Amino acid sequence: MMIYQYHFDFKDEKVLQSDPQKNIRGTIPVIEDASMVLSETFQLSYPWVPASDREIRYLSNLPFSKENHDISWAMEIRDVLTLFWSKEGGEIRYKKGINYSAERLQFWLYHTFFPVMLELRGIYNILHVGSVEIVGKPVLFSAYSFGGKSTMTDYFIQRGHTMLSDDALGIEKIGTQYHAIPSYPFHRPYRKPEELGYPVANFATEPKPLHAVYLLEKSDPDATVEIVELKGIEKFKAFHYSTFIDLDFMKRERFEFFTEMAKSVRVYKIHVPWNLKRLEEVYQAILVHNDV
Numbered sequence: 001m002m003i004y005q006y007h008f009d010f011k012d013e014k015v016l017q018s019d020p021q022k023n024i025r026g027t028i029p030v031i032e033d034a035s036m037v038l039s040e041t042f043q044l045s046y047p048w049v050p051a052s053d054r055e056i057r058y059l060s061n062l063p064f065s066k067e068n069h070d071i072s073w074a075m076e077i078r079d080v081l082t083l084f085w086s087k088e089g090g091e092i093r094y095k096k097g098i099n100y101s102a103e104r105l106q107f108w109l110y111h112t113f114f115p116v117m118l119e120l121r122g123i124y125n126i127l128h129v130g131s132v133e134i135v136g137k138p139v140l141f142s143a144y145s146f147g148g149k150s151t152m153t154d155y156f157i158q159r160g161h162t163m164l165s166d167d168a169l170g171i172e173k174i175g176t177q178y179h180a181i182p183s184y185p186f187h188r189p190y191r192k193p194e195e196l197g198y199p200v201a202n203f204a205t206e207p208k209p210l211h212a213v214y215l216l217e218k219s220d221p222d223a224t225v226e227i228v229e230l231k232g233i234e235k236f237k238a239f240h241y242s243t244f245i246d247l248d249f250m251k252r253e254r255f256e257f258f259t260e261m262a263k264s265v266r267v268y269k270i271h272v273p274w275n276l277k278r279l280e281e282v283y284q285a286i287l288v289h290n291d292v
Contacts (some may be wrong), residue, residue, distance in 0.1 A: 002205060003110055003184045004118060004170050008092075013102045021207060030109065033093040036084065040052045042074060050092065051112065053193035054078060070121045075113050080104050099248055107194050110184045115168050115244055124170035124181055125257050126244035129213075131164035131180055132156040133204065134290045137211035138164055138180035142242045148216050154189035155279050163187060164204045166197060168244050171261070172207065178261050179207040213238055213267045214286065221275040225285045227268050234269075235262040 001007065007020040010286050012032040020027060038045075048055060058064070060073040074084040084093045090236035092113075094105060115126045130141040130153030143149040150166070157163050165186060170181030182204040188197030215230065215238040230238060239258035268289070272282050 001185065002182070003114065004124065004181055005207070006114075008109070013105065015102050016106055020203065029091040030049055030105075031091060031093050033084070033095055036082065036093065036095040038074070038076065038082065041084070048078065048101075051077075052107075054080060054223050056112070064120070073120070075108075075116070077104075077108055081108065083109060085113075085117055085138045101167055104194050107196050110156040110186075110196060111167065112245075115170070115183075118170060119244070119250065124172050125254065126284065127169050127171060127239065127242045128167065128244045129169050129242050130166060133162040133164065133208075134211070134287065135292055136208070136224060137290070138204075138208050139211050139286075139290070140165075140169065140180070140213040140242075142238050143216040144241060147218055148274075150189060150191065151279070152216060152272070152282070154187065155283055157187060157202070159283070160202065162204050163200050166200075168275075171210070173257075173261075174207075176264070177209045178265055180204075180210045181207050210265055212290075215266060215269045216272050217266065217269055218274050221273050223273045225278070225282050226271045227285060227289050230267045230269055235267040238262075238267045238269075 001018040002021045002024055005025045007024045007027045008030050009027050010016040010030045038059060042061055044060050044063060046285060056080040057076050058073060059076060059107055060071055062071050070087060072085060072087045074082055076082045077097070079099045080097045081104065082095045082097070092109070100156040118124045119126050127140065129139055130149045132153060141149040141152045153163070153166060164180050164182045166183070166186060170183065171183055172179045185195065185200045185203035186196035187200045188195060188196065236259055239262060243254060270282065271284065
């Protein structure tokens with residue numbers, strides 16, 4: 001299984017093991033470490049914050065900063081597990097909590113810990129978006145909270161479109177182009193805490209240049225389906241409000257990255273009537289907009 005172009009080698013959870021695919025960027029061992037003592041390993045702990053119906057916090061020995069991105073650090077999910085990235089060993093270790101399960105290890109690793117790690121190490125920028133292919137080209141669905149991006153992504157998947165992302169997508173600048181990096185092959189049409197969802201067979205296996213971004217705007221049930229191209233600061237906002245996780249020290253870098261990206265990628269706002277019976281109309285409007 002390929003996760004953001006990487007393969008995970010679960011040393012202690014046989015149920016999670018899978019064969020590596022072709023063209024991976026690397027393999028990362030995932031190892032249980034029952035002897036880990038947080039107070040001895042890390043000197044700094046950050047405040048608890050809510051995430052997926054749990055509380056999480058970050059721990060490290062050096063403050064996270066622009067100069068200290070690629071450091072050893074940990075994420076503690078209260079009463080579930082602690083995940084620890086060892087910079088020196090190039091591996092992820094974990095310690096079980098009272099509510100641990102293999103499924104929760106997989107969820108927190110794929111959904112939260114690894115995307116954060118990719119951003120901290122400067123490998124990808126992560127956007128909180130759904131993404132599918134339309135005639136082989138990646139398009140992104142961005143929306144404010146409960147704005148319909150999961151529903152829209154699901155609608156396209158059910159109609160045979162290749163999925164790149166259910167919830168979070170990697171972005172990498174290669175030359176002058178911004179490439180969409182497929183995340184993980186699971187989909188949750190309706191959000192359930194600590195569940196990745198069902199496996200998706202039609203999942204992208206390689207990065208492709210990003211084609212367009214659609215910012216979904218909830219409209220009245222009887223509103224007209226309308227697509228308008230965004231310009232200037234409105235384009236940037238579509239990216240800014242889709243950042244994956246709020247890390248204060250990375251705000252400036254993200255601002256600079258997405259400001260440049262906004263100059264190269266077309267961004268559209270689509271007025272989506274808040275009426276499930278009209279999703280086919282919205283779907284067809286997007287296809288026509290992409291000359292399908």
